[in-house]
Amino acid sequence: MADPAQQPVFVLVQPQMGENIGASARAMFNFGLTRMRLVAPRDGWPNPRAKALAAGAGRVLDGLEVHGTTAEAVADRTFTFATTARRRDLSKPVFTPEEAMRQAAALIAAGGKVAILFGPERAGLENADVVRANALISVPVNPEFPSLNLAQCVLLTAYEWRRQNAATPGQTMEWAGTAPATALEIERLADHYEAELEAAGFFFPPQKAESMKLNLRNLWSRLDLSQWDVRTFHGMLRQLLRDRPPGG
């Protein structure tokens, strides 16, 4: 888990439903984020429904701060993003979550302190809060159907934070107890099949035999076989030929 001081703070402004506070805590903690602040939550604080929904992410709620105003909640921050679903008649830079979290990481690495504001469930942030932000974050949704709820907006932002900050390789391979086969193992497997297929009359007509063999070699080497796979293919062939007539 990253040092909490190196994380952006997620600020929920005037959240209404306790459930949404809990769901936002879960969404954050899924991506390793633990710093939440509330501004004037409608039902006060603490909120048992928030606790119930947060469940295993309770530590996000245990550490949260409650403030009376947005100004107070971001007072110690050096850079504030405001999430918004609709255009505002305000001149502000607008970032995708991806670009915003890349910038947040750079700001924090340089010693900055970042906040991200999320508005109340129905209305979103008021302009009075939006003008307080240094930049806006807008999720590039389908313009025909922009319907992200609060916890989903928190989820996508937290996801992008982790994506920008974790050195997660884009692809890994799970090998269930077995390593990839070596080129020599592939070669021997190809030899085994080629010999038996030759004996079975597979390479016919003769003038096509060479190109058939070449294509078959190409196939084996393209399949990214594991050592288990290679043993399986050997075993299959041996077993299939178990009852072969003598000299066949």
Place this chain on the structure above:
Amino acid sequence: MADPAQQPVFVLVQPQMGENIGASARAMFNFGLTRMRLVAPRDGWPNPRAKALAAGAGRVLDGLEVHGTTAEAVADRTFTFATTARRRDLSKPVFTPEEAMRQAAALIAAGGKVAILFGPERAGLENADVVRANALISVPVNPEFPSLNLAQCVLLTAYEWRRQNAATPGQTMEWAGTAPATALEIERLADHYEAELEAAGFFFPPQKAESMKLNLRNLWSRLDLSQWDVRTFHGMLRQLLRDRPPGG
């Protein structure tokens, strides 16, 4: 809106709550995706609670297909991803949503047909469905707290689809004169080998037969075979068994 034929199909396997089907439809449509298939939904179909929750994303539900089995749901697909939260003892490539959707875009640009499987709410996908997939998608969540629900997993995948497709795909797949095999073709190939190997006594001892068969299915679906490859494997098997003793 992109041509629906150029979209991946999102397959919800045995979804339980109608609300989660509706929430998944909303999550998809937020990012412009409209093609959903259900496998054996617990409460049947149509489901009024799904309709109620989908609201403005009702067109996703209007166009959905219901199938009895996962095999049937992906039969026309050439590449299937399975989303999974936990490690499986299976050898499969594992992608982040980002890399998976980048690859999905490249496959579709090259004429492929892509499915993404999402498991039931509590248990996730069964291994019998996972082995059918060509690759896995795993969201890189906080290992201390991996708690994404179904609609959140759909949301992040749909978000990555749109993010990857806002720009032109940077990668394509070259198939030398032959198209990728469909899931149905792979299924039939697996059936062919399984039947002949069964007859040859390959699955021994009996108490290991089921897991041997599962691992073999997993192998076939992992190999990214082309239609040429599939014909070749069928042909090899038939030719190898040409001289089989009667009743062998």
